[in-house]
Amino acid sequence: MPAQSDNRRYDQQKLHAIRAAAAVFAEKGYHGASTRDIAERMGIQQGSLYYYFKSKQDALSEVCLFGIEDYVLRMQVIAADDQPFEAAILATITSHLTSYRERDEALKVHNDERLYLPEEKRATLKKLGSQYRKQLESIFENGVQSGALRDTVDCHFAAQAVIGMCNAWGERIVRDPELDLFDIIQKCSDLILNGFRERRAHPRDAQSTATTNNLSNKKEN
């Protein structure tokens, strides 16, 4: 039965179990992983796993929560802290990507496998996720209001784009531990802020509007 008061052993093993499940789910996917795989990874028998998880689905649920919880908390801190936009977006991206490194595979599992949970079990995750997105949106809104960002910026789009980009890099980061985290953070921030286009030495500034116009009617579509 699920442990008691000051019992260290249970808590240690439970954490161990969550990490093992995260690693296995990340590698094989929720449905591709077996409870035997998870148990094996933590050095116990398959049946013993049910001492820590009510069910396989319950394991997924806990891994997802573990993967996202303090990552949302960190965002809350960033959003509350009233920094200039540039600092805030850098902090956001840093937090997002270092989460992938630190919490290993749990965040990846949250992103890739959470949809296999039934609606009800996902409620908490959903709330955390949209909380995160809203806070990121508010950072963008503040950026617009402060004049740091263009007033044409669609903050909802912007938040989704940042999240999407960070998750894409996060997947790579998890898969390839050699990647230079700091370098990626820098470049992502730069992209979000400035894009890739050269700004000062634009060839002909008279037709600058013309250049954007012909973007739309090109080639087959």
Added chain:
Amino acid sequence: MPAQSDNRRYDQQKLHAIRAAAAVFAEKGYHGASTRDIAERMGIQQGSLYYYFKSKQDALSEVCLFGIEDYVLRMQVIAADDQPFEAAILATITSHLTSYRERDEALKVHNDERLYLPEEKRATLKKLGSQYRKQLESIFENGVQSGALRDTVDCHFAAQAVIGMCNAWGERIVRDPELDLFDIIQKCSDLILNGFRERRAHPRDAQSTATTNNLSNKKEN
């Protein structure tokens, strides 16, 4: 036995099978989907599916290939075509995102499930994927050389970022058919080119220009 010369029936059903497999894999994941699910969706019995696929893994393989093949071809056309960078990146994003709409779930399956294929069966997909990336990189390199992009741009990073962002939006597009594709394409291009930062009123350099601002605020159709 796998059909013959002018036999229409087989080809039709085979395509039907691939689409059914794509839909089911997209919804439940490779391991979460059963061959019975796929067969059911195309209105035949589970065992009959093996008339069209050698194995379940073979089905995944074909779906992935189906999902990525002509999408790479389109990129080849774009890269060969010597357009200005702005047009090329718009065409790229348009191609990428409309692929998600048109080929339904097969591209999503390629992105999410292809890693479950054994190394050997993935060889072709890998080649196609890196071909795609390299062509996108060369588009960025051309952009730098032509002066359209800053010469500090890391083209490898840029290509990965674009692919990551497009895939992230693609997932949403597949899941929510109501999303305005054209709007997303516009905003992604704008982000890649210009970022979100206000440029006119930036303290440091007072000059240039209103150039590209109006890309984002044209109220499309």
Added chain:
DNA sequence: TTTAGGTTCTATAGATCTATAGAATCTCGC
């Protein structure tokens, strides 16, 4: 040492699922 409760093990029921074999049905040229 004894004992209680916490942790892990073994064994297994019951429910999948993949892939195959062989029978049944369908299609179409003759």
Added chain:
DNA sequence: GCGAGATTCTATAGATCTATAGAACCTAAA
């Protein structure tokens, strides 16, 4: 209508996999 080949069906072997029950083991307090 006949027969050959193409397509689909039924039935099943064999290999999973999840979850549970109950025995065994381990630790620490009395």
